[in-house]
Amino acid sequence: MSEPRNPVSQDGPDGTMDHLDEITCLLYAERQLDRARAQAVSAHTQDCAACRTLLRALDRESRLLTRAMLEEDEPLPSRLAEFQERTRKSFGWIWGLVLGLAATGVYALYTNVVEPWQLRLEQAGFGGTSLLSLLVFQGAFWKGWQSVTTLLEVLAMLTLAGFVFALFRRRLRRGSALALVLAGLCAALVLPAPAGAMEFHKSETYQLSRDETVKSDLFITGARARIDGTVDGDVFFFGQSLDISGHIKGDAIVFGQSVRINGQIDGNIRSFANNLTITGTVGKNVLTFNEVVNLDSAGKVGGSLMAFAQSVGVDGRLGRDLLLMDGETTITGTVSGEVQVKGRNMSIAPSAEVGGPIRYEGDNPASVASGAKLASPVEYTKREHKSQYMEGHYYLWRVIWTAAFVLFGLVLFLLLPKFSEETVRAGERFGAPVGLGVLVFFAVPIAAIIACITVVGIPLGVLTFALWILGLFSAEIVVGAVLGNWILGRAADTWGLIGRMAMGFALVRIVYTPLEHLHIIGFLVALGIWMWGMGAISLALYNRFSPKVSLGAVGPLPSASLPPYTTVGGTQPA
Amino acid sequence: MSVPGMTQTTEAVARARAGDADAWGELYRDFAPAIFRFCRRALPTREDAEDATMEIFMKLRDKLSQYDETRSFTAWLYRVAANHCWDILRRRKIRQDKETDDVENVPLEHPDPNQLDKLIEQKTSEEVRQALHKLGARARMALVLRYYSDMSYDEIADELGVRRAFVGVVLLRARHELRQALEGKSALAAGGTS
Numbered sequence: 001m002s003e004p005r006n007p008v009s010q011d012g013p014d015g016t017m018d019h020l021d022e023i024t025c026l027l028y029a030e031r032q033l034d035r036a037r038a039q040a041v042s043a044h045t046q047d048c049a050a051c052r053t054l055l056r057a058l059d060r061e062s063r064l065l066t067r068a069m070l071e072e073d074e075p076l077p078s079r080l081a082e083f084q085e086r087t088r089k090s091f092g093w094i095w096g097l098v099l100g101l102a103a104t105g106v107y108a109l110y111t112n113v114v115e116p117w118q119l120r121l122e123q124a125g126f127g128g129t130s131l132l133s134l135l136v137f138q139g140a141f142w143k144g145w146q147s148v149t150t151l152l153e154v155l156a157m158l159t160l161a162g163f164v165f166a167l168f169r170r171r172l173r174r175g176s177a178l179a180l181v182l183a184g185l186c187a188a189l190v191l192p193a194p195a196g197a198m199e200f201h202k203s204e205t206y207q208l209s210r211d212e213t214v215k216s217d218l219f220i221t222g223a224r225a226r227i228d229g230t231v232d233g234d235v236f237f238f239g240q241s242l243d244i245s246g247h248i249k250g251d252a253i254v255f256g257q258s259v260r261i262n263g264q265i266d267g268n269i270r271s272f273a274n275n276l277t278i279t280g281t282v283g284k285n286v287l288t289f290n291e292v293v294n295l296d297s298a299g300k301v302g303g304s305l306m307a308f309a310q311s312v313g314v315d316g317r318l319g320r321d322l323l324l325m326d327g328e329t330t331i332t333g334t335v336s337g338e339v340q341v342k343g344r345n346m347s348i349a350p351s352a353e354v355g356g357p358i359r360y361e362g363d364n365p366a367s368v369a370s371g372a373k374l375a376s377p378v379e380y381t382k383r384e385h386k387s388q389y390m391e392g393h394y395y396l397w398r399v400i401w402t403a404a405f406v407l408f409g410l411v412l413f414l415l416l417p418k419f420s421e422e423t424v425r426a427g428e429r430f431g432a433p434v435g436l437g438v439l440v441f442f443a444v445p446i447a448a449i450i451a452c453i454t455v456v457g458i459p460l461g462v463l464t465f466a467l468w469i470l471g472l473f474s475a476e477i478v479v480g481a482v483l484g485n486w487i488l489g490r491a492a493d494t495w496g497l498i499g500r501m502a503m504g505f506a507l508v509r510i511v512y513t514p515l516e517h518l519h520i521i522g523f524l525v526a527l528g529i530w531m532w533g534m535g536a537i538s539l540a541l542y543n544r545f546s547p548k549v550s551l552g553a554v555g556p557l558p559s560a561s562l563p564p565y566t567t568v569g570g571t572q573p574a
Numbered sequence: 575m576s577v578p579g580m581t582q583t584t585e586a587v588a589r590a591r592a593g594d595a596d597a598w599g600e601l602y603r604d605f606a607p608a609i610f611r612f613c614r615r616a617l618p619t620r621e622d623a624e625d626a627t628m629e630i631f632m633k634l635r636d637k638l639s640q641y642d643e644t645r646s647f648t649a650w651l652y653r654v655a656a657n658h659c660w661d662i663l664r665r666r667k668i669r670q671d672k673e674t675d676d677v678e679n680v681p682l683e684h685p686d687p688n689q690l691d692k693l694i695e696q697k698t699s700e701e702v703r704q705a706l707h708k709l710g711a712r713a714r715m716a717l718v719l720r721y722y723s724d725m726s727y728d729e730i731a732d733e734l735g736v737r738r739a740f741v742g743v744v745l746l747r748a749r750h751e752l753r754q755a756l757e758g759k760s761a762l763a764a765g766g767t768s
Contacts, residue, residue, distance in 0.1 A: 022685065026749075027742050032727060053687035060694045061749065062721065068702035069615055069722035076607045077624050490625060493632065 020044060020051045022058075029058045079489050201225075208246060217250065227263070234267070244280070251284075261299070268303070278316065285320075295333065304337065321356065342383070348372045395513075402509045406502045409477035413501065417494040419540060420481070424497065426543065427482040427536030434528075436542075437475075437535025441527075444468045475533025480505030482536070583647050591638050602631055605648075609655050615718045616659040618707060630658050652723040656715070656733050663711040690753075697756055705755035713748035720745060 020028075020041060027033050028041045045052045199214050202221045208214065208229040217233035226243045227235065234250035241258040244265065251267035259271055261278045269276075271288040278286070278299040285303035293309045295301060299316030306323040313330045314322060321337035329341050332349035338356030344363045348354070350371030358374065360366050361381040368378060413420040427433050445468055451461030484491075484500025484507075491497035508529065516522040583604070589597030609630055613623035634654060641650055697705075706714055712734060719725045719733055730745075731738040 023742055023746050026746050030727075030742070030745075032742060050687055053691060054685070057687050057690040057694060060691070064694055064697065064699070064702060065717060065721040065752075068699035068706070069718065070611075071699050071703075072607070072611070073700070073703065074611075074614065074620075076610055077620075080606055080610060080624055080627055490621065493628065 025055050025058055029055055406505055409501050410498055413498045423478055423536050423540040424481040426539035427478050433535030433539050434532050436538050437531030440534050440538045441531050471534045471537050472530055475530045478533040478536050479529050480508050483507055587647055612655050612722055613659055615722055616715055626659055630655050656719055693757055705752055708755040709751045713751045716744045716748045
């Protein structure tokens with residue numbers, strides 16, 4: 001920029017009069033010039049009509065601006081006039097109702113579902129005094145008190161990480177910072193694993209030969225695995241097919257397509273697979289979610305067999321009880337304990353032996369061969385298939401679940417008030433969140449699965465998938481809050497937002513319930529809600545962690561643009 | 575802008591600080607309209623202004639203990655409001671380059687005084703308010719701080735994060751933008767005659 005000119009009146013070389021700069025006039029009009037310069041300006045304007053007019057125009061412009069700013073052109077919006085008190089009071093009784101319903105839901109859930117199941121599981125030989133103890137202390141995941149210590153350490157670490165995150169939340173603006181925290185957490189979760197004596201194998205095929213022994217737990221990912229040797233610990237398998245002909249002294253936890261047990265497992269089997277065939281020996285219990293389960297004639301299970309499957313065949317020997325939720329059940333072998341079956345059909349062959357009572361609830365009566373040795377006759381209950389929509393308790397449960405979701409939303413909104421508000425705000429834009437929602441809805445699970453393929457990525461994959469599930473559950477709540485905001489206007493505070501969320505969520509449920517009958521439409525509506533809600537959450541996360549331009553980083557403004565005879569920035573020395 | 579008497583406000587502030595909910599309500603009733611108007615001028619939409627007003631008062635509850643009773647409550651309140659609104663605009667990534675680079679190009683010559691006079695004569699307050707919303711965030715905020723909140727140049731410099739020496743330039747540039755918005759790209763806005 002060129003050297004600034006003297007803003008105060010100077011006669012030019014040709015005798016013409018220079019005018020004041022506009023900035024000088026403005027500073028003079030705003031009384032920002034020091035006394036000497038103000039006097040010089042004043043003297044100039046005595047002789048210069050143009051500058052006098054400019055000063056007057058600037059002054060009028062200032063007054064016009066002030067008038068335009070201060071005029072009370074809009075009344076205070078009603079929601080501002082009443083602020084938060086209104087929402088708190090009006091929603092008080094609703095919260096009472098919601099909490100009451102939620103409490104009813106928890107009680108009903110316990111008495112109708114948890115308690116009967118607990119009883120059945122105990123009857124089925126899984127023992128334990130509570131469901132928790134059954135799942136934790138009797139299950140395959142129980143590794144002794146040492147693991148409890150480890151679990152507490154992990155929990156403590158996560159809590160600490162949470163505190164650190166909360167403490168530095170304001171600084172965690174950039175994605176890189178978040179990535180660092182996540183990477184740290186993952187590293188912390190992964191690192192203790194090798195220290196806990198676990199052997200990892202990731203390859204297309206894996207084989208443990210007959211003369212080989214693994215002294216620790218064995219973790220296998222790959223298409224096919226065959227274990228002919230000995231494993232002193234547990235076996236974890238994620239892949240297509242697993243063949244165990246060797247000896248496993250711990251448990252087998254299997255996620256696969258086809259699982260065949262020819263050898264010996266001293267512990268339990270926990271299986272999520274298409275086909276499970278046991279021709280060997282299992283020392284303890286079998287819990288399985290399968291399409292087909294077959295306990296071969298040579299197969300033995302020392303404990304109980306609990307299966308959720310399409311077809312179950314018990315040809316071998318079962319030391320304790322048989323508990324099945326399936327389609328077809330065939331018993332040709334021996335069950336020393338009780339049999340409880342819920343399914344379509346059950347047949348008991350002449351070679352079958354059952355030591356305990358047999359309770360069967362199914363579509364058709366059990367077919368019992370005359371030669372079968374049963375301790376007591378089959379207690380048969382015909383299963384009734386009524387449309388759930390015709391039953392009153394269906395709607396009661398809908399109300400109870402709605403209340404439970406609202407309660408879940410309440411907790412979320414109270415825990416993360418600012419983020420909830422941002423999420424709802426993001427959801428109001430509709431287009432962007434739905435677009436992003438489509439991406440997140442499909443891409444995140446795929447990414448989680450890909451991450452799980454690598455051993456190191458498993459914690460990250462599991463964490464990602466857990467977050468995705470959480471997002472799925474929260475989506476309807478977010479959409480409810482957006483809807484509530486649309487109807488009642490934006491909330492004044494967190495409680496106002498929670499109230500709107502409750503109302504909107506209830507409305508979503510009311511609209512959605514009849515649509516559920518129309519399967520495809522119901523599914524599409526649900527999909528739309530999930531994508532919208534998840535998109536809003538993702539957008540809010542993106543907005544929160546995307547890099548921000550800092551205004552504080554504004555460089556100094558160019559000094560050359562200032563006229564030299566002003567006192568802006570402080571009085572200048574004479 | 576109608577605000578209550580100083581003594582009345584001071585008493586209400588003291589009671590609110592002591593935890594009196596009614597006093598808090600009084601303060602809200604007295605100052606919410608002015609703060610809403612401030613936000614309405616400073617922020618792009620009515621919804622933003624409504625949200626910001628409520629957020630400012632929520633913030634105020636926490637900050638009331640920091641208020642120095644020897645100073646003007648209204649001025650302090652406007653400082654809190656200005657900080658909040660500027661923070662909102664900042665989070666929306668206002669275009670920093672445009673906001674600063676143009677300052678260098680502010681013409682130092684005065685416009686045609688008669689033409690400027692005529693423009694001011696023709697425009698109504700309503701038109702000015704509408705034009706105000708077409709300005710960049712910094713320009714709009716500068717004008718609001720100066721002509722709504724009556725802040726000093728020092729305070730404006732502090733709020734906008736610029737050196738005190740450039741507040742006049744920022745204000746002048748804002749006026750130019752406003753004139754452009756009022757009348758399109760005329761000679762007035764570009765600097766006019768020398």
